[in-house]
Amino acid sequence: MSKTITFSASKGGVGKTTMTFNFASYLIRQGYKVLLIDSDYQGNLSSTYESYTNQNTLYDVFTGGLAKIRQLNPQLGLIPASPHLDELEGTLQSKNNKNFMMMMWLQDHLEEIKDYDYILIDTHPEFGTLTKNMIAVSDYVVVPLEPSEYGFIQSKQQFDLRMKEFRDDAVDIRTRASLIEAKVLYLANRVKHNTRSSHEFGQMIDQIDNLVAVLNEREVFNSSTMLKTPVFDLEQTKRNPKTLQQINAAYQQLLESVK
Ligand SMILES: Nc1ncnc2c1ncn2[C@@H]1O[C@H](COP(=O)(O)OP(=O)(O)OP(=O)(O)O)[C@@H](O)[C@H]1O
Numbered sequence: 001m002s003k004t005i006t007f008s009a010s011k012g013g014v015g016k017t018t019m020t021f022n023f024a025s026y027l028i029r030q031g032y033k034v035l036l037i038d039s040d041y042q043g044n045l046s047s048t049y050e051s052y053t054n055q056n057t058l059y060d061v062f063t064g065g066l067a068k069i070r071q072l073n074p075q076l077g078l079i080p081a082s083p084h085l086d087e088l089e090g091t092l093q094s095k096n097n098k099n100f101m102m103m104m105w106l107q108d109h110l111e112e113i114k115d116y117d118y119i120l121i122d123t124h125p126e127f128g129t130l131t132k133n134m135i136a137v138s139d140y141v142v143v144p145l146e147p148s149e150y151g152f153i154q155s156k157q158q159f160d161l162r163m164k165e166f167r168d169d170a171v172d173i174r175t176r177a178s179l180i181e182a183k184v185l186y187l188a189n190r191v192k193h194n195t196r197s198s199h200e201f202g203q204m205i206d207q208i209d210n211l212v213a214v215l216n217e218r219e220v221f222n223s224s225t226m227l228k229t230p231v232f233d234l235e236q237t238k239r240n241p242k243t244l245q246q247i248n249a250a251y252q253q254l255l256e257s258v259k
């Protein structure tokens, strides 16, 4: 059985796409098979693989069309985003099963997805219908937080609250058990080295329960985004064993938490 992980945060620019892309690369290097799903209509993840398109995309999952998994290489598949995904927020509102359409599609395509060890899902920065569909099929929701940002604790509390509301709302009518099984994990990202004392930083992250890993602000991530290349394949990273070591350690901790 594959494990499904959605990267979500209501804030933009916290590193969802960068993490989805690079964690996928990490998993592939560990020998796993990965399926990526891009549910952000901005299509940043799909563009990384030159696959931001209108043909056979995630959009078709929600409209009765023909969604297709692109097999990018033997270990990596992708269901790309379409620029039209943003229209779904409106058109799905009248449907009773609007939050569970992804779940039904996956159930209908078990044969195609059964060989993937991990399904990683990137999302748009909001807790809308599409994101709820992705959370509904997930075992884990990984939320990147920037602990150096003012108000990050409020962002965390807001996310916890939305998850609770979704869990309470989406119940099996007969048993009253929630249909939402995903566990929320937090990951501190873009932590700046010198701006705060370690004591202060320690206090900040002590306030986050379920914090699974910490990633520093690193230039290699910007390069990774710009060059559409995993950090592990950049010369810049290879020349800097300490950076590589920290990134590997953080991803290993994340992997241990989702096994
Ligand atoms: N640890 C990091 N160190 C340095 N730069 C980072 C780090 N993580 C992400 N970035 C950079 O921050 C920018 C925003 O990251 P990214 O696009 O992954 O965020 P996002 O949460 O997906 O944004 P959006 O909500 O708009 O989709 C990118 O240029 C990325 O390279």
Ligand SMILES: [Mg+2]
Residues within 6 Å of the ligand: 016, 017, 018, 040, 044, 122, 123
């Ligand atoms: Mg993104």
